[in-house]
Amino acid sequence: MMADEANESLQPLRLWIPVILVPLMVLARFVPGMIEDAPSSIWLVAAFGPFLLGLLVVLWWVLLSRASSKERLLGVVALVVSFVLAASIVDKTMVGPPLIVMAAPLGIAGFAVTLILLRKVLSPKRTLYAALVALLCFGFSGLLQNRGIWGDFAFDLDWRWNETAEERFFASRNASASKSSIMDLDQAKASFEAPEWPGFRGPNRDGVQRGVAFSSELQTHAPEELWRIQVGPAWSSFAVAGNYLVTQEQRGDEEFVVCYDAGTGGEVWAHSVPSRFFEGLGGLGPRATPTIAAGHVYSLGAEGWLMKLDALTGKELWKVDLRSAADMSPPMWGFSSSPLIVDSTVAVHCGGKSDKGILAFDTESGALRWSVAASELSYGSLQMVELCGTKLMTILTDKGAQFIAPQTGKLAFDYAWQHDGYRALQPQVFDGNRVLIPTGLGTGTRLIEVAKESDNFVAKEIWTSRNLKPDFNDVVIHQGFIYGFDDSIFTCIDLADGSRKWKGGRYGKGQVLLLSESDLLLVLGEHGELALLKADPSERKELWKIEAVEGKTWNHPVVVGDRLFIRNAREAVCYRLPIEAPQVMEQAMTIGVQ
Helix, strand or coil: CHHHHHHHHCCCCCCHHHHHHHHHHHHHHHCHHHCCCCCCCHHHHHHHHHHHHHHHHHHHHHHHCCCCHHHHHHHHHHHHHHHHHHHHHCCHHHCCHHHHHHHHHHHHHHHHHHHHHCCCCCCCHHHHHHHHHHHHHHHHHHHEEEEEECCCCCEEEEECCCCCHHHHHHHHCCHHHHCCCCCCHHHHHHHHHCCCECCCCCCCCCCEECCCCECCHHHHCCCEEEEEEECCCCCCCCEEECCEEEEEEEECCEEEEEEEECCCCCEEEEEEEECCCEECCCEECCCCCCEEECCEEEEECCCCEEEEEECCCCCEEEEEEHHHHCCCCCCCCCCCCCCEEECCEEEEECCCCCCCCEEEEECCCCCEEEEECCCCCECCCCEEEEECCEEEEEEEECCEEEEECCCCCCEEEEEECCCCCCECCCCEEECCCEEEECCCCCCCEEEEEEEEECCEEEEEEEEEECCCCCCCCCCEEECCEEEEEECCEEEEEECCCCCEEEEEEECCCCEEEEEHHHCEEEEECCCCEEEEEECCCCCCCEEEEEECCCCCCCCCCEEECCEEEEECCCEEEEEECCECCHHHHHHHHCCCCC
């Protein structure tokens, strides 16, 4: 009798609020990735919108649900305890953003949906059932592991019991497969003194392969695979010198700079430093690409270790901790600047406070030579350009484009163009005085023309176009047209006015490499597919597409001679490309065996 009276005192819940909020949580998560011309802050809606809407659901339950005070207290305690329990059992890769972005909204939504389905139940059991469903939804995250996010902000999730990329790498290693030796030290020394592809995006850091013409066979047949190996996680690309590849990897609690035999994929040497960088969006491992210069390798790890190594042996010659040198912690997605060597200095962007945004060190001693202010919100790399007859370093940040005198660190020209977010792209300087500033996530791309008046640079805007909005996916320029990613769709833009010529090919947020002598584009898609396109502004012409590597691929592809080198956070592969000019075979012969 008393139980019946208690049940009669319970009121039907006011459900129209969660009926609106729960679908909004779903829309906030998935719709932003579908908006083609979204503002730069749209990723915040996808990442944190469901969580904030979930908090409104909790407020509804506490203030407006019509539940009894005991029910409200029970529901809140159950939600908090369930979330804390889930947080205590999840894989370490799920801690942080995945819990906030995925687990918390899922549990709260499960709680609300259960109450909606039990709307006719006038009993405290409705709250108990809702709390149980919330516990199950929160706990589901304990079954998963996280490898970061995809370009559309979806988490790259896998079952917790499946092998990680690191575990697969360690399982694949054995003494005979992982070790090789430099057989001809004289030849290797000469190669490292004059590397064909010295680092990030090639000799000019523009993503263009020059000097080799490829035969028409490449346009009709996919390339021949020569070798494939497991590698440790990283978003680094390859630097290439003759028969040797240099890259970075995460292996357990150490970051490695690794030299591989370009002909076989065998490991030549590996140098490690205790360091492990992981964050829930970008994932695990180093971000930057090593640089080969004058017989040495320069590398920057995600936690800030800048090192100089002997290219023949991997022996460490010096290292600098940027966390101390720049007086800052690693940025959100880690230190990502590929070292730039100019004469006797090695320069990197680190985004430190005051005048510690860009640091240049002596290549012999590692001592600081100069520093200059630069915004923290850049994940690009310095590159050398010639602007109005003056050789300068340049980099893009959220504030715009900076041009710096490499000898002194003096800021020569600062072009202001504010972007609401980070820039992780390389500028393009052409015709001696024109600068292309690609920007993603809503802002677009701008072309400026620069003139030098006395000792000052002045610039005027030629055009700004939202037809090209690359995120961290660099563009290439060929014969008056720009090719690159408009968000996750490949596109061609007219360099003259920024108008779109065509758009098509959903390769995710991948990377592109221009084979300039052959008017071809190699597009490495985000999901590991490799496509060959004609560099043709009239229409998108995809000649072939293959599955090149397994898993998420943000790394830049490299072509040297007749070899194509691709890697991601799981594996690396080498392909042979058919070349047209017989004289180029001498160059190709230096890379591996025929």
